[in-house]
Amino acid sequence: MHKILSAVFLAPEIKRFEVEAPKIALKRKPGQFVIIRIDDEGERIPLTIADSDASKGTVTIIVQGIGKTTKQLNALGAGEFISDVVGPLGRPSHIENFGTAISIGGGVGAAIAYPTAVALKEAGNHTISIIGGRSRDFVILEDEMRRACDEVFVTTDDGSYGRRGFVTGQLKELIATRRIDFVLAVGPIPMMSAVADVTRDIGIPTVVSLNPVMIDGTGMCGGCRATVGARTVFVCVEGPEFNAHEVDFSTLDRRNKTYWVQERQALAEHRCHLEDALTEKLQETR
Ligand code: NAD
Numbered sequence: 108m109h110k111i112l113s114a115v116f117l118a119p120e121i122k123r124f125e126v127e128a129p130k131i132a133l134k135r136k137p138g139q140f141v142i143i144r145i146d147d148e149g150e151r152i153p154l155t156i157a158d159s160d161a162s163k164g165t166v167t168i169i170v171q172g173i174g175k176t177t178k179q180l181n182a183l184g185a186g187e188f189i190s191d192v193v194g195p196l197g198r199p200s201h202i203e204n205f206g207t208a209i210s211i212g213g214g215v216g217a218a219i220a221y222p223t224a225v226a227l228k229e230a231g232n233h234t235i236s237i238i239g240g241r242s243r244d245f246v247i248l249e250d251e252m253r254r255a256c257d258e259v260f261v262t263t264d265d266g267s268y269g270r271r272g273f274v275t276g277q278l279k280e281l282i283a284t285r286r287i288d289f290v291l292a293v294g295p296i297p298m299m300s301a302v303a304d305v306t307r308d309i310g311i312p313t314v315v316s317l318n319p320v321m322i323d324g325t326g327m328c329g330g331c332r333a334t335v336g337a338r339t340v341f342v343c344v345e346g347p348e349f350n351a352h353e354v355d356f357s358t359l360d361r362r363n364k365t366y367w368v369q370e371r372q373a374l375a376e377h378r379c380h381l382e383d384a385l386t387e388k389l390q391e392t393r
């Protein structure tokens with residue numbers, strides 16, 4: 108069992124947890140992830156390690172409550188427990204001094220881009236971060252990125268904060284005005300695909316972090332298959348980071364929607380249980 112030491116909402120449905128996991132905290136490197144189960148019956152969910160503190164024996168994970176399990180997880184608070192936290196899994200980010208490196212985090216993807224941005228800075232890069240959100244409320248980790256990077260640009264789709272538009276607008280502007288040697292992009296699939304389209308023809312090495320359906324996380328089940336450079340890869344052991352210019356994003360998007368109907372059903376049933384529990388509670392207090 109892993110105790111939750113702190114649990115704080117960063118944005119609507121996006122919560123940061125600090126969880127006891129001393130062995131993982133000692134070993135983990137930027138880009139790696141854990142698979143967690145809330146309880147013995149629970150679904151396994153992969154979550155990138157946003158940060159860690161080896162002296163406290165904790166890892167930080169940032170969770171977007173979109174399905175039944177992530178919503179259940181986001182209902183937990185400090186002092187409660189998560190049954191399993193397995194990791195660190197996956198290959199660490201490839202870090203070197205590229206020169207000028209841009210780290211792009213779209214929505215909750217900023218949580219994954221953050222540890223790699225820190226490592227890129229430590230490796231001597233001039234590090235630029237672009238953080239994008241639907242609106243001001245969905246921009247996360249801006250203060251952390253400002254502490255870690257040389258420059259930070261914020262974009263919002265509705266223009267409520269920072270530059271109006273997608274992260275790709277800001278990226279194009281930066282590329283037009285200076286030499287960029289490396290780009291990391293993490294976020295929704297259409298975003299990562301759009302970033303790859305911007306950098307492909309001008310030949311800027313670009314890496315994306317993929318989040319396909321995962322089950323075991325150890326290369327056994329094949330659930331996390333993706334197509335990269337016409338090769339089938341198992342993202343959990345060969346990734347999660349890949350050359351963006353070689354990723355087949357449309358197949359990845361299709362595969363990620365395989366269990367969409369079941370996920371909707373599970374979420375609807377979960378809501379019914381919550382409503383029943385709430386009605387019962389209200390009746391008890393009357
Ligand atoms: P979102 O849809 O709010 O988008 C976040 C930002 O991405 C936008 O503000 C915009 O700047 C950019 N963006 C979105 N669509 C774009 C497009 N077509 N072109 C250019 N830029 C675009 O993001 P969200 O709701 O936080 O993310 C949800 C999705 O991200 C989920 O589907 C989730 O599975 C995925 N996700 C991916 C990873 C990963 O490792 N790649 C990690 C966590 C979540």
Ligand code: FES
Nearest residue numbers: 322324328329343
């Ligand atoms: Fe099973 Fe990757 S999650 S092989």
